[in-house]
Amino acid sequence: MGIIVNTVAIFKMLKKIKHLFDIRRQKKQYLFIVLIAFLFSFSAARLYSLNFTKYVYIEGYHIHHFYFGMICLSLGGILGTLEDDCKKKKLASALIGIGLGLFGDEIGLLLNCTSDGMICNYYFPGWDDIILTMVAIIIFLMAIADSEIVWYAKLVEKFFKK
Numbered sequence: 001m002g003i004i005v006n007t008v009a010i011f012k013m014l015k016k017i018k019h020l021f022d023i024r025r026q027k028k029q030y031l032f033i034v035l036i037a038f039l040f041s042f043s044a045a046r047l048y049s050l051n052f053t054k055y056v057y058i059e060g061y062h063i064h065h066f067y068f069g070m071i072c073l074s075l076g077g078i079l080g081t082l083e084d085d086c087k088k089k090k091l092a093s094a095l096i097g098i099g100l101g102l103f104g105d106e107i108g109l110l111l112n113c114t115s116d117g118m119i120c121n122y123y124f125p126g127w128d129d130i131i132l133t134m135v136a137i138i139i140f141l142m143a144i145a146d147s148e149i150v151w152y153a154k155l156v157e158k159f160f161k162k
Helices: 002-020 026-051 065-082 086-112 127-144 150-160
Strands: 056-058 061-063
Touching: 002 026, 002 127, 026 065, 026 086, 026 127, 065 086, 086 127
Parallel strands: none
Antiparallel strands: 056 061
């Protein structure tokens, strides 16, 4: 129930600040797709994990959705880097968002799982802080996507100067 309340709160927050983001601009549109895919996949993974007990097993090993998230992140990153086509970049953005959502949902388990008898607690008390931080970072990137980032250019010039 808490995930639904937090997701609704995030969407209300986005509605209040939507005027800051003109998602008709391409970079912001890609980040908006990442944000929506992240929120959707995180919510779906959290709801599934808390309400169903069917898991993926390969040769006796429980495969967590963390790994599927890493696959989506990798594919999205590679596709986004190699392609110039707008539709493929949107697909890459969606894959990155889905990967971040699946990874973000497993953070609590990864931080709480102990090696003593493999006792793992899926309920991590700080998971909402981590998720809200990830959302805030994506929104920050959307806010600065089309602005000229002088500090970044100076940093790159300093470290990669010949």
